[in-house]
Amino acid sequence: METKKTSKGKKDLKEQNNRKNSSASFQGLIQVYTGEGKGKTTAALGLALRAAGHGFRTYFGQFLKGQPSGEILAVRKLSGLITIEQFGRKKFLKITEDFEEEDYKLAEDGLKKCLEAMLSGKYQIIVLDEVNVAVNLGLLKEKQVLEFLDRKPADVEVVLTGRYAPESFLQRADLVTEMVCRKHYYEKGVRARKGIEK
Numbered sequence: 261m262e263t264k265k266t267s268k269g270k271k272d273l274k275e276q277n278n279r280k281n282s283s284a285s286f287q288g289l290i291q292v293y294t295g296e297g298k299g300k301t302t303a304a305l306g307l308a309l310r311a312a313g314h315g316f317r318t319y320f321g322q323f324l325k326g327q328p329s330g331e332i333l334a335v336r337k338l339s340g341l342i343t344i345e346q347f348g349r350k351k352f353l354k355i356t357e358d359f360e361e362e363d364y365k366l367a368e369d370g371l372k373k374c375l376e377a378m379l380s381g382k383y384q385i386i387v388l389d390e391v392n393v394a395v396n397l398g399l400l401k402e403k404q405v406l407e408f409l410d411r412k413p414a415d416v417e418v419v420l421t422g423r424y425a426p427e428s429f430l431q432r433a434d435l436v437t438e439m440v441c442r443k444h445y446y447e448k449g450v451r452a453r454k455g456i457e458k
Contacts, residue, residue: 286384288416289434290409294392294425297439298457304387304419305331312341316384319377320344321370323394323422326351329458343383345373359399367399375408378416385417392422392429402426 291307293300301322308318318341320331326348335342347370349362371388378386388408394400405420409432412418420429430436452458 286415288384288412288414288418290412290432291417291419291435291437292392292425292429292433293419293421293437293439294423294430295438295440296423297441298444299439300421300423301331301389303437303439304389304421307419308342308385308387309338311385312338315341317382318342318385318387319374319383320387320389321374321377321391322346322348322389323367323370323399324348324390324397326366327458330454343377345370347373359397364399367394371400371404371408375411378408378412378418383416385419387419387421390422391420392425394422395426396422396424402428405429406432 293303304320308320311318320335320342322344325346327350332344332346335344347366349366371391374386374388377383388405391400391405395402395405406428409418420433425436
């Protein structure tokens with residue numbers, strides 16, 4: 261008896277073929293960039309840039325961010341190798357403010373899109389930018405991110421960035437880098453600058 265391939269079945273087959281075509285010798289690990297110091301997103305972008313030099317594709321999901329930034333402009337010039345999607349409102353969210361239903365929905369939808377990207381077979385690196393903060397603020401549950409990590413294919417590298425990484429993320433990671441702020445020009449009143457912080 262012949263069975264018809266459903267569109268979901270075709271999609272699964274395509275994802276498997278994409279996965280087979282990625283580098284067989286690439287072992288994907290889990291990295292966490294956390295801490296009070298500047299440079300967590302910048303470090304993840306540097307990794308994506310280095311990977312692009314080798315033809316690797318990176319999916320960069322930005323939680324809590326919806327504002328224009330230099331990295332989005334730069335990625336347009338590297339289209340095909342780095343994809344950035346933002347899962348935040350246009351305004352900057354402060355830790356002290358009450359969140360709206362939209363903020364929770366954006367974070368949930370963002371994690372789903374990151375999962376789809378990770379399982380698609382198209383990307384060697386998946387960055388969940390500021391996901392640690394999203395968990396700390398309660399927009400996502402720690403368990404949801406751990407379940408995301410449980411589904412990580414062996415040949416995909418995952419990077420979690422943001423302050424306040426929970427202990428469970430640190431335990432799961434193969435590499436943890438903590439940025440320590442020794443001195444910051446914000447303390448002198450220097451605002452976020454185009455091309456440096458945004």
